[in-house]
Amino acid sequence: MRHLYSRLIYFCLLFSTCEVIYAQPAYDLTKLKMEKQGRGLVAIRENDSTVNLSWRFLSSDPANLSFNVYRNGEKINDTPVRNATFFKDTHAPEKKLNYELRIINSTRQKNNQIVAWYVLEKNAPHGYLNIPLNIPSDGITPSGQNYSYHANDASVGDVDGDGEYEVILKWDPSNAHDNAHDGYTGNVYIDCYKLNGKQLWRIDLGKNIRAGAHYTQFMVFDLDGDNKAELVMKTGDGTIDGTSRVIGDPEADYRNDKGRILSGPEYLTVFEGKTGKALQTIDYIPARGNPESWGDAKGNRSDRFLAAVAYLYGEYPSVVMCRGYYTRTVLAAFDWRNGELTNRWVFDSDTPGNEAYAGQGNHNLRVGDVDGDGRDEIIYGSCAIDDNGTGLYSTGMGHGDAMHLTAFDPSSKKLQVWDCHENKRDGSSFRDAATGEVIFQVKSNTDVGRALAADIDPNVRGVEMWSLASVGIRNMKGEVVNPSIQGISVNMACWWDGDLSRELLNGTQISKYNPVTGVADRIFNCDDCVRNNGTKSTPVLAADIVGDWREEVILRTKDNRNLRIYISPHETRYRFHTFMQDPVYRINVATQNVAYNQPTQTGLYFGSDLEKIFHDNVIETSSDKITLQTAMPYDSYRWSNGKTTPAITIRKEELQSVNPTKMELEVTYRGCLLKDTVTINFLNQ
Numbered sequence: 001m002r003h004l005y006s007r008l009i010y011f012c013l014l015f016s017t018c019e020v021i022y023a024q025p026a027y028d029l030t031k032l033k034m035e036k037q038g039r040g041l042v043a044i045r046e047n048d049s050t051v052n053l054s055w056r057f058l059s060s061d062p063a064n065l066s067f068n069v070y071r072n073g074e075k076i077n078d079t080p081v082r083n084a085t086f087f088k089d090t091h092a093p094e095k096k097l098n099y100e101l102r103i104i105n106s107t108r109q110k111n112n113q114i115v116a117w118y119v120l121e122k123n124a125p126h127g128y129l130n131i132p133l134n135i136p137s138d139g140i141t142p143s144g145q146n147y148s149y150h151a152n153d154a155s156v157g158d159v160d161g162d163g164e165y166e167v168i169l170k171w172d173p174s175n176a177h178d179n180a181h182d183g184y185t186g187n188v189y190i191d192c193y194k195l196n197g198k199q200l201w202r203i204d205l206g207k208n209i210r211a212g213a214h215y216t217q218f219m220v221f222d223l224d225g226d227n228k229a230e231l232v233m234k235t236g237d238g239t240i241d242g243t244s245r246v247i248g249d250p251e252a253d254y255r256n257d258k259g260r261i262l263s264g265p266e267y268l269t270v271f272e273g274k275t276g277k278a279l280q281t282i283d284y285i286p287a288r289g290n291p292e293s294w295g296d297a298k299g300n301r302s303d304r305f306l307a308a309v310a311y312l313y314g315e316y317p318s319v320v321m322c323r324g325y326y327t328r329t330v331l332a333a334f335d336w337r338n339g340e341l342t343n344r345w346v347f348d349s350d351t352p353g354n355e356a357y358a359g360q361g362n363h364n365l366r367v368g369d370v371d372g373d374g375r376d377e378i379i380y381g382s383c384a385i386d387d388n389g390t391g392l393y394s395t396g397m398g399h400g401d402a403m404h405l406t407a408f409d410p411s412s413k414k415l416q417v418w419d420c421h422e423n424k425r426d427g428s429s430f431r432d433a434a435t436g437e438v439i440f441q442v443k444s445n446t447d448v449g450r451a452l453a454a455d456i457d458p459n460v461r462g463v464e465m466w467s468l469a470s471v472g473i474r475n476m477k478g479e480v481v482n483p484s485i486q487g488i489s490v491n492m493a494c495w496w497d498g499d500l501s502r503e504l505l506n507g508t509q510i511s512k513y514n515p516v517t518g519v520a521d522r523i524f525n526c527d528d529c530v531r532n533n534g535t536k537s538t539p540v541l542a543a544d545i546v547g548d549w550r551e552e553v554i555l556r557t558k559d560n561r562n563l564r565i566y567i568s569p570h571e572t573r574y575r576f577h578t579f580m581q582d583p584v585y586r587i588n589v590a591t592q593n594v595a596y597n598q599p600t601q602t603g604l605y606f607g608s609d610l611e612k613i614f615h616d617n618v619i620e621t622s623s624d625k626i627t628l629q630t631a632m633p634y635d636s637y638r639w640s641n642g643k644t645t646p647a648i649t650i651r652k653e654e655l656q657s658v659n660p661t662k663m664e665l666e667v668t669y670r671g672c673l674l675k676d677t678v679t680i681n682f683l684n685q
């Protein structure tokens with residue numbers, strides 16, 4: 001039993017050290033301009049008699065806030081709803097239903113005040129919200145090829161300031177191309193729909209923007225803090241905004257006979273989210289220059305675009321437009337304030353001293369305050385660019401297709417990166433996001449095209465990670481915890497079924513890892529829907545869009561006539577603040593549409609270890625005092641002796657009750673109340 005005590009001392013020492021050094025991300029949330037969120041109440045019919053109600057818990061809500069739910073004027077909950085922001089109405093008649101959400105224990109509003117309502121129509125679909133789509137007309141290319149349209153990636157933003165998201169959807173033509181391939185493409189369109197299905201506008205990017213995964217990266221975010229999201233993307237001559245106004249020369253056609261666009265002006269446009277109106281258009285930075293200077297003459301390298309949003313100075317978000325990652329790499333940051341775009345900085349790997357940053361980027365990127373100064377860095381594949389536009393580090397492991405930035409270790413707030421590499425040398429790597437220091441690496445002589453990180457096994461501490469060449473599932477120390485990933489997808493992930501573990505999302509299916517069998521079992525599938533982006537098998541979007549903290553999955557129907565926003569029907573024991581109030585997560589949603597889509601990740605540890613408040617629940621000691629401390633940092637602490645500090649010291653002589661004695665602790669984490677007890681036994685009586 002002595003080893004338990006020494007282990008406790010060890011953890012105490014570890015923690016007192018960790019808390020000083022590891023403090024990232026360190027956003028000042030009182031200064032950070034984040035969107036204002038509404039209650040996000042939805043009522044989704046599950047079957048003939050059941051309707052699921054789900055709504056947001058917000059960081060501005062008091063901890064003891066609880067809710068009453070009313071159907072057609074009648075209260076339908078027996079006791080106030082407090083442990084979840086989800087309620088299953090199991091006696092819901094099949095007719096038009098008016099649901100109301102009322103609050104109890106609010107400090108700012110009167111008890112039983114209606115804070116949200118939702119009208120559920122009689123013929124509402126089962127399991128999802130439906131958005132009927134306005135499919136663009138078929139077309140024909142200059143070479144005589146016919147093409148049609150399918151719904152592709154989407155983003156969300158509150159474009160009209162009512163506290164609820166709208167969906168901004170990209171339409172791809174059937175002849176969209178990767179940069180590696182020649183051919184004309186149809187025009188790309190961007191639509192905006194309200195969640196009730198109303199289309200607000202359409203932008204036609206015109207013939208001078210080529211269609212394909214690597215061209216149009218659309219950033220939807222409230223950049224100027226007026227609580228209305230803007231849309232920023234690359235445009236060209238002939239782009240038609242949401243109010244039918246043409247940008248640039250409507251007659252210009254820069255397509256060559258291979259359908260590529262390697263000449264002519266390129267623009268960056270900020271659009272008003274509510275109307276799709278072009279607010280300002282400037283010349284695109286980074287400029288194309290001579291395409292050959294990027295490594296080839298056909299635009300395979302010069303026309304590789306990425307984009308991001310980042311809090312570069314700890315207050316308003318900036319938008320970052322990027323060009324190139326196979327060779328030359330350029331990132332340009334812009335602020336949108338008072339109706340004007342200003343270029344904050346440009347990072348160019350061609351600038352002397354930046355050579356190590358060429359050829360390091362992925363087909364996607366991640367953003368977060370990795371070095372703890374409250375300002376975001378851009379994790380650009382194997383390198384990172386600091387908030388001020390200078391290089392932070394480069395590992396030299398080069399390009400890859402998938403990458404994950406999150407807090408893997410519950411014990412610290414430190415962000416780490418799980419990345420896979422194409423160079424048939426570096427395989428998969430796990431690194432410190434702030435320094436690039438490699439924590440472990442699984443080398444491989446193959447092009448490793450897939451990697452995923454998700455806390456799927458509650459028996460393994462921290463977030464698990466695997467790739468197509470990781471030789472199984474690894475824990476955060478690099479140890480193999482399951483030697484096979486057969487039957488376990490390496491793609492997207494979502495929080496779906498209501499427990500703290502993450503589920504796997506692949507194509508139109510959600511599956512759940514079973515730690516006993518070591519494989520994942522399917523728990524959701526939509527037969528009427530299809531996956532996006534070919535072999536990438538991604539949804540239109542997966543994110544916490546409405547309802548409680550669980551993530552919604554947007555899929556398109558096979559006929560492209562509808563988007564379906566699937567909402568979890570599972571009850572949950574937990575309520576957390578919406579993930580969208582975590583800046584790292586929120587930006588992940590904004591960048592999900594970029595090139596090869598990646599799942600959301602949080603900027604903090606989130607998973608099954610949240611409930612393991614103590615490393616050991618029974619502590620025996622031969623000393624006459626003991627210091628109790630939690631296994632991970634929480635937001636608040638309340639011990640059964642009234643103390644509210646993270647650590648407390650108990651002296652044998654202070655004990656009122658018999659020895660051994662039990663201490664209880666209540667903690668909160670993102671609004672969720674969790675409890676645990678620890679039994680202390682002083683051996684020297």
Ligand SMILES: [Ca+2]
Nearest residue numbers: 158160162164
């Ligand atoms: Ca809205």
Ligand SMILES: [Ca+2]
Nearest residue numbers: 222223224228
């Ligand atoms: Ca705005």
Ligand SMILES: [Ca+2]
Nearest residue numbers: 369371373375
């Ligand atoms: Ca930082």
Ligand SMILES: [Ca+2]
Nearest residue numbers: 546547548550
């Ligand atoms: Ca949700």
